[in-house]
Amino acid sequence: MKVLRHRSRTLLILLAISGLLAGGYQAARYLAPIQLSELTSRVELWRAGVREIQTGGLAGLEKNHCASEEVSQNNPGCTCIVMIHGLGDQALTWKKLLQEPRSSWLKPVHLFAYDLPGSGRSPPPANPSDYRVRKLAERLKRTLAEVPACSRWMVVGNSLGGAVGTWLALDWKQKVFKLVLVDSSGLKAMATQTHGLFGASTEEGAIAELKDFQKKAYAHPRQLPPHVWRAAAERMLHSNSAEVQKAQVPEDALDTNLPSMRVPTLVYRGAADQIIPRGLSQEMARLIPGAVYRETPDCGHLPQKECPAALVKVLNEMVWFGAM
Numbered sequence: 001m002k003v004l005r006h007r008s009r010t011l012l013i014l015l016a017i018s019g020l021l022a023g024g025y026q027a028a029r030y031l032a033p034i035q036l037s038e039l040t041s042r043v044e045l046w047r048a049g050v051r052e053i054q055t056g057g058l059a060g061l062e063k064n065h066c067a068s069e070e071v072s073q074n075n076p077g078c079t080c081i082v083m084i085h086g087l088g089d090q091a092l093t094w095k096k097l098l099q100e101p102r103s104s105w106l107k108p109v110h111l112f113a114y115d116l117p118g119s120g121r122s123p124p125p126a127n128p129s130d131y132r133v134r135k136l137a138e139r140l141k142r143t144l145a146e147v148p149a150c151s152r153w154m155v156v157g158n159s160l161g162g163a164v165g166t167w168l169a170l171d172w173k174q175k176v177f178k179l180v181l182v183d184s185s186g187l188k189a190m191a192t193q194t195h196g197l198f199g200a201s202t203e204e205g206a207i208a209e210l211k212d213f214q215k216k217a218y219a220h221p222r223q224l225p226p227h228v229w230r231a232a233a234e235r236m237l238h239s240n241s242a243e244v245q246k247a248q249v250p251e252d253a254l255d256t257n258l259p260s261m262r263v264p265t266l267v268y269r270g271a272a273d274q275i276i277p278r279g280l281s282q283e284m285a286r287l288i289p290g291a292v293y294r295e296t297p298d299c300g301h302l303p304q305k306e307c308p309a310a311l312v313k314v315l316n317e318m319v320w321f322g323a324m
Contacts, residue, residue, distance in 0.1 A: 008070055022031045034231045041095050053112075056143035059121035060114035061091050064149075065102045079319050080150035083113040083304075084140070084168075086159025086185075088198050089243045090120030093158070096308035097315075106316045110150065114143060116164070118240035121222035131240070131247035133160065133186070137167035144175070154178040156316065158304060159275070160185050160244070167182035169263045178318055179265040181284065182311065183273050183301045186254040190280050197275075198241035206233035258287035265291040268314055270299030270307065 042052070051062045066078035083094045091113035098111055116136055117126035125131065130139070144153060154175050157165030162184020169176040185191070197213065200206040207229045215223045224232075267285035269276065278295070285293035294314055299307035 004151075007186075012259050024216045032231065033228050034235050038092060041092050042280060043077075044166065045095060045098055055114070056081045056146045057123070058114045058140070058143045059091070060092070060112055061098055062113075063111045064107055064187050065100045066095070066108040066110050067273055077111055078108045079150075079154055080152065081112065081154045081156060081315070081319075082144060082146070083111065083229055084117065084155070084157040084161030084165050085113070085119065086157075086161045087241055087244055088119075088236065089159075089161075091115045092120065093302065094304050097304055097312060100308070100312055104312055104316075106320050109319060110179060112144075112150075113148070115138065116140070116161075118243070121125060124240060124243075125323045129247055131244045132249055133163045134171070134252045136164045140164065141168055141172050141175075151175070152177045154180070155313065156180040156182060158182040159200045159301065162186060163252075163254065166258070166261075167252070169214050169265075170257055170261065173262065176263055178262075179263045180315060180318055181265065181267045182303055183269045183276050183281070184267070184284065187280055188250070188253040188255055188285060190276060191253065197245070198239070200233075200237070201229065203233045203237065206236045210236060213275070216274035218306055219270065219300045221305070254284075255287065258284065259289065261288045261291075264318075266314060266318055267291055267293045268303070268311070269295045270300060270301060271297045273301040275301040278281065 016247045045061065046052075049063060052176035053060045054093045063316060083091075083097065085091060085093045094111075094113040098113065102108075115129065117139055125135075125139070129135070144150070155165040155168055155176050155178070157163070157180070159182075162181040163186035165179060166181065166184070166186055197207075198209060200209045210229065210232050265285075265288045267281055267288070269278070269281045271278070281295075282293055285291045296303065296307055296310040296314075305313040
């Protein structure tokens with residue numbers, strides 16, 4: 001009888017703990033949905049073998065599909081790829097690509113995604129002027145130079161990250177050997193197009209901006225409950241988005257610099273993207289010697305989230321063939 005009573009008490013305690021955890025989870029879903037989503041994503045990435053790293057002061061994520069004998073500075077069998085996020089985003093935006101199994105890649109790849117300064121888990125720069133895209137590229141260059149396994153890089157940049165990646169390729173020609181611009185910004189006309197994005201100062205204004213962005217950025221916008229919109233607005237109001245936009249200068253526009261690009265380049269976009277107009281993406285491809293332009297239907301401004309399989313396909317083509 002004593003044993004049965006002890007087991008009953010243990011079961012009751014476990015049920016109570018389970019109830020508390022379930023209640024806490026439900027409360028977190030309502031009170032902190034963004035933080036809970038990010039935590040869940042990090043757990044999923046950990047289960048997929050993705051490592052959280054710190055390199056040169058920047059936080060990042062790393063997934064290595066290369067065998068140990070392939071990871072060497074002089075071995076072309078392993079392609080090192082760095083993926084750069086856009087304005088108001090972070091390295092977690094590349095979650096679905098990082099979760100792809102080894103069988104999804106035609107050749108072994110070593111994937112890196114870093115939080116740019118002031119984003120995600122990376123600290124902000126001491127001087128806000130260092131949010132200039134060319135200075136962000138310089139900061140990332142110093143970080144990548146500290147990765148011992150990689151001597152050459154294929155650079156993939158989305159939105160503002162495309163402009164950062166382009167400057168990285170222009171200023172680090174000896175290390176960047178392929179470039180993929182995913183719904184990239186960078187031209188003067190693009191700066192006008194995206195000016196004031198995420199610049200609201202009130203919760204109501206931020207929610208309106210985020211809803212408008214989602215409508216324009218996705219081929220299939222999701223319906224979100226009010227508490228998620230409020231949490232997203234709170235995150236936006238405390239982000240570095242306004243500082244990043246304020247730091248940009250006309251001389252960092254890429255219009256007159258793209259003709260000097262000598263790196264094989266693919267300009268890629270989701271056909272439903274209403275943030276970066278098709279004509280501007282095509283102009284970017286026209287200005288880069290030998291660049292190839294591709295797009296995917298039924299996909300928007302963030303292919304890494306909305307159509308990751310299509311993006312993996314074009315990245316595989318770049319890894320295997322280069323821009324063709």
